[in-house]
Amino acid sequence: MKRLENRIALVTGASAGIGEATARALAAEGARVLLGARREERLRTLEQEIPGSKGLVFDVRDPAGMAQALAGALAPGETVDLVVLNAGMARGAGPLQEGNPEDWSEVVDTNIKGVLHGLHVTLPAMLTQGSGDVVFLGSVAGRWVYPGGAVYCATKAAVRAIYEGARQDALGSGVRFTTVDPGMVKTDFSAVRFRGDEERAAAVYAGVDALTPGDVADAILYAVTRPAHVNVGEIVLWAAAQASVTAVTRR
Numbered sequence: 021m022k023r024l025e026n027r028i029a030l031v032t033g034a035s036a037g038i039g040e041a042t043a044r045a046l047a048a049e050g051a052r053v054l055l056g057a058r059r060e061e062r063l064r065t066l067e068q069e070i071p072g073s074k075g076l077v078f079d080v081r082d083p084a085g086m087a088q089a090l091a092g093a094l095a096p097g098e099t100v101d102l103v104v105l106n107a108g109m110a111r112g113a114g115p116l117q118e119g120n121p122e123d124w125s126e127v128v129d130t131n132i133k134g135v136l137h138g139l140h141v142t143l144p145a146m147l148t149q150g151s152g153d154v155v156f157l158g159s160v161a162g163r164w165v166y167p168g169g170a171v172y173c174a175t176k177a178a179v180r181a182i183y184e185g186a187r188q189d190a191l192g193s194g195v196r197f198t199t200v201d202p203g204m205v206k207t208d209f210s211a212v213r214f215r216g217d218e219e220r221a222a223a224v225y226a227g228v229d230a231l232t233p234g235d236v237a238d239a240i241l242y243a244v245t246r247p248a249h250v251n252v253g254e255i256v257l258w259a260a261a262q263a264s265v266t267a268v269t270r271r
């Protein structure tokens with residue numbers, strides 16, 4: 021028997037990168053996976069590739085849209101019992117004093133409120149059911165701040181606070197909470213951060229054996245497949261080539 025059979029999983033930000041790899045990994049273990057993101061075309065392609073999956077088009081900044089999409093995907097009495105709160109992004113890497121309030125709002129609304137909205141539409145039913153897994157995509161950026169990263173790092177520090185708070189508020193419920201905090205992972209993250217400047221994005225990963233999305237999915241899978249009495253709280257995952265948020269060795 022596969023380890024996640026009979027589980028219904030929601031992955032936010034499943035259209036690319038870590039979320040996509042996680043959706044594939046959860047489905048391979050038998051979970052029925054709901055793929056949440058904004059880019060419908062990508063979700064429809066993934067639906068074809070990932071057995072039993074269903075794409076839900078939503079923006080994590082819109083709680084009503086999330087709730088509606090989720091309600092449309094669940095039959096009466098069904099509950100999402102594994103949620104990966106992964107959707108996230110950064111904008112720019114300049115000094116704070118040169119930052120743009122519109123960018124700040126986008127990053128804060130996506131990375132903090134988006135996570136809260138994801139909890140809002142899934143956690144109450146898990147608490148009623150008395151079991152479930154909530155996985156947060158934090159970052160080493162939530163633990164250590166680097167130059168030009170103040171706002172992104174602040175949002176990931178907030179995710180860590182939400183993880184800690186949720187675990188305490190739900191104590192005794194049977195629901196488990198995990199934060200997976202990776203260092204450098206090779207995804208579209210930098211291309212989004214630099215608004216499609218592929219050259220600048222490529223320079224971030226040049227000569228580095230960064231983590232792959234599959235490496236992070238593997239860590240998530242480990243956490244959610246432990247016996248019910250075990251709660252893997254925090255996983256910090258570095259590439260061997262990275263020793264801190266500023267120390268990276270390149271070939």
Ligand SMILES: NC(=O)c1ccc[n+]([C@@H]2O[C@H](COP(=O)([O-])OP(=O)(O)OC[C@H]3O[C@@H](n4cnc5c(N)ncnc54)[C@H](OP(=O)(O)O)[C@@H]3O)[C@@H](O)[C@H]2O)c1
Pocket residue numbers: 032033034035036037038039056057058059060062078079080081106107108109130134157158159160201202203204205206207208209210212
């Ligand atoms: N890459 C890294 O080095 C790294 C390191 C540590 C932590 N992380 C974290 O890992 C998570 C995933 O990032 P990634 O590296 O996989 O980046 P990515 O390849 O750019 O993927 C980001 C995903 O989030 C979705 N998303 C973004 N904004 C959204 C919104 N408003 N509503 C719904 N979905 C949204 C995107 O889908 P749509 O555009 O289709 O909506 C996409 O599926 C993020 O939380 C990031 O902060 C990344």
